[in-house]
Amino acid sequence: MPTNSKLEAFVSQVRRDILRQVHKVNSGHPGGSLGCTEYFSVLFNEILRTNGSFEMDGINEDVFFLSNGHISPVYYSVLARCGYFPVEELNTFRHIDSRLQGHPTTHEGLPGVRIASGSLGQGMSVAIGAALAKTLNKDEHLVYSLHGDGELQEGQNWEAIMFAAAKKVDNLIATIDLNGQQIDGSTDNVLPMGNLKAKFEAFGWHVLEEEHGNDVEAVKNVLETAKAETGKGKPIVILLKTVMGNGVDFMMHTHKWHGVAPNDEQLEIGLAQNPETLGDY
Amino acid sequence: MTKTYTNSGNKDTRSGFGAGLEVLGKQNPNVVALCADLTGSLKMNAFKDNHPERFIQVGIAEANMMGIAAGLTIGGKIPFTGTFANFSTGRVYDQIRQSIAYSGKNVKICASHAGLTLGEDGATHQILEDIGLMKMLPGMTVINTCDFNQTKAATLAIADHKGPVYLRFGRPKVANFTAEDQNFEIGKAVKLQEGNDVSIFATGHLVWEALEAAKILDEKGISAEVINIHTIKPLDEEAILESVKKTGCAVSAEEHNFLGGLGESISRTLALHHPTPQEFVATNDTFGESGTPAQLMEKYGLNANAIVEKAEKAISRK
Numbered sequence: 001m002p003t004n005s006k007l008e009a010f011v012s013q014v015r016r017d018i019l020r021q022v023h024k025v026n027s028g029h030p031g032g033s034l035g036c037t038e039y040f041s042v043l044f045n046e047i048l049r050t051n052g053s054f055e056m057d058g059i060n061e062d063v064f065f066l067s068n069g070h071i072s073p074v075y076y077s078v079l080a081r082c083g084y085f086p087v088e089e090l091n092t093f094r095h096i097d098s099r100l101q102g103h104p105t106t107h108e109g110l111p112g113v114r115i116a117s118g119s120l121g122q123g124m125s126v127a128i129g130a131a132l133a134k135t136l137n138k139d140e141h142l143v144y145s146l147h148g149d150g151e152l153q154e155g156q157n158w159e160a161i162m163f164a165a166a167k168k169v170d171n172l173i174a175t176i177d178l179n180g181q182q183i184d185g186s187t188d189n190v191l192p193m194g195n196l197k198a199k200f201e202a203f204g205w206h207v208l209e210e211e212h213g214n215d216v217e218a219v220k221n222v223l224e225t226a227k228a229e230t231g232k233g234k235p236i237v238i239l240l241k242t243v244m245g246n247g248v249d250f251m252m253h254t255h256k257w258h259g260v261a262p263n264d265e266q267l268e269i270g271l272a273q274n275p276e277t278l279g280d281y
Numbered sequence: 282m283t284k285t286y287t288n289s290g291n292k293d294t295r296s297g298f299g300a301g302l303e304v305l306g307k308q309n310p311n312v313v314a315l316c317a318d319l320t321g322s323l324k325m326n327a328f329k330d331n332h333p334e335r336f337i338q339v340g341i342a343e344a345n346m347m348g349i350a351a352g353l354t355i356g357g358k359i360p361f362t363g364t365f366a367n368f369s370t371g372r373v374y375d376q377i378r379q380s381i382a383y384s385g386k387n388v389k390i391c392a393s394h395a396g397l398t399l400g401e402d403g404a405t406h407q408i409l410e411d412i413g414l415m416k417m418l419p420g421m422t423v424i425n426t427c428d429f430n431q432t433k434a435a436t437l438a439i440a441d442h443k444g445p446v447y448l449r450f451g452r453p454k455v456a457n458f459t460a461e462d463q464n465f466e467i468g469k470a471v472k473l474q475e476g477n478d479v480s481i482f483a484t485g486h487l488v489w490e491a492l493e494a495a496k497i498l499d500e501k502g503i504s505a506e507v508i509n510i511h512t513i514k515p516l517d518e519e520a521i522l523e524s525v526k527k528t529g530c531a532v533s534a535e536e537h538n539f540l541g542g543l544g545e546s547i548s549r550t551l552a553l554h555h556p557t558p559q560e561f562v563a564t565n566d567t568f569g570e571s572g573t574p575a576q577l578m579e580k581y582g583l584n585a586n587a588i589v590e591k592a593e594k595a596i597s598r599k
Contacts, residue, residue, distance in 0.1 A: 105383060106384045107383055115352075115380060115384050116379050116380065116383045119378075122380050125345045125351075125380070126355075128348070133354075133356025133357070133358050136356070137357070139356070155344075156344040156348065159342035159344060162342070163339060
């Protein structure tokens with residue numbers, strides 16, 4: 001099990017991978033990717049119990065679904081760094097004939113991805129389905145999912161949230177990336193979502209709040225707490241407060257880097273703030 | 282001389298689905314059924330009663346149902362979703378597109394009350410665009426069965442087929458004339474009637490009407506070939522081309538808009554391989570309305586008489 005310093009080193013490399021992927025193709029979503037780097041790094045290194053080789057069915061292992069598929073750069077980097085596919089393949093992100101499509105897909109056979117996402121609001125339902133399959137299979141492993149906060153404006157989520165509580169889907173840990181930003185501005189400006197904790201609780205979920213979503217120790221702790229709460233008749237949601245663009249100072253605390261790539265100079269500044277630790281691809 | 286098909290008694294195709302699902306429940310432990318508050322209408326009660334642990338009532342939330350179905354395949358389940366055709370397609374198109382079709386998930390979308398024959402509920406519930414919506418999705422198999430027995434056989438067959446399927450059937454009781462013990466072969470057209478003067482390619486409820494039309498045409502001295510195209514995608518192009526090469530003209534018949542339906546798929550095949558005059562028995566870019574099924578099929582030109590008229594027109598264009 002990596003120590004926190006090893007995790008920090010992993011995080012630094014993933015941030016570099018995100019910046020370099022997006023810069024090379026001058027396209028992609030660095031902001032949300034950077035904000036979720038600690039979550040992905042902790043989840044894949046410390047939390048997920050997976051079998052060695054990737055199987056679509058995910059039987060007798062934990063499975064993960066990314067609902068806000070636009071943060072594919074962090075997903076791809078972490079999958080590659082965890083051995084799902086060669087790290088060099090990050091060079092092909094968003095290029096023609098690549099398995100690393102702009103948004104994640106099963107269509108090109110990329111190991112680690114079990115559902116296409118990109119059109120928002122669909123991942124919660126899929127995660128619930130996978131959780132129900134685990135229950136039917138008497139498989140004790142868990143289902144994890146990640147969703148953007150702006151994504152909760154999609155109505156399908158609330159169908160799913162209602163269902164999961166009603167049917168006591170208690171082998172699911174959903175995480176909401178609470179960065180408060182979406183394409184057109186802050187979530188409070190675009191469409192204020194009110195008290196999300198109260199909303200989830202009113203629907204019957206067990207809610208965990210974590211203010212420090214970019215602190216690996218805090219992320220680890222809240223995920224462990226969530227695991228301990230599974231099997232108690234309620235679905236679990238972690239409201240994980242993160243900073244969009246975290247780790248690259250000029251990208252932080254703004255929606256402006258939601259879907260914009262850094263230029264050459266900006267890339268150098270960003271990389272200088274995040275040392276190479278595991279070797280660039 | 283036309284071949285005689287015996288109607289063993291009118292039955293609804295949705296009950297064929299329910300009967301097939303009941304058998305599947307016993308045969309295949311991986312089959313899971315989902316319903317969005319229409320269990321009785323979809324005839325899913327037997328499955329629900331026999332296998333409550335494998336029956337998922339999602340409530341009036343079709344988008345969630347499609348996503349859950351996609352997720353259930355991850356874990357080896359074979360989900361069958363059940364709701365009306367309108368709510369199985371148009372309402373949830375993007376969920377099907379991304380989470381099922383593009384993701385290549387083994388979901389069986391089972392859709393009842395398709396077309397005008399839903400009747401009195403009117404146009405909000407009478408989808409006439411669903412075949413088009415579904416056939417445009419890469420990798421989607423599209424089936425429209427003609428009677429109780431065939432719907433039951435198709436329900437069994439699609440469980441063994443790996444990949445997403447749209448199975449379309451309906452509400453009214455219609456002639457049940459295909460064999461009870463038939464082997465349903467996805468993508469394989471069924472020649473019901475040999476003929477030389479015109480090929481009638483029919484799907485769904487129009488298949489029985491096509492057989493009735495063939496009798497009327499026979500009395501007029503016209504020899505019609507009737508082929509049941511139960512699978513619209515993949516289309517049995519070989520059967521279509523073999524038939525038109527003999528007859529020289531075609532009529533397509535379906536309870537669907539001519540835009541996006543079976544007829545257009547046949548037109549493409551003919552245009553590419555064997556240009557042939559073709560007439561369309563289909564709705565004409567319109568919504569439906571309230572009425573009895575028979576009134577609606579008459580008003581919108583979807584019955585044996587309409588097929589006869591179009592057959593004569595097709596022959597005149599040779």
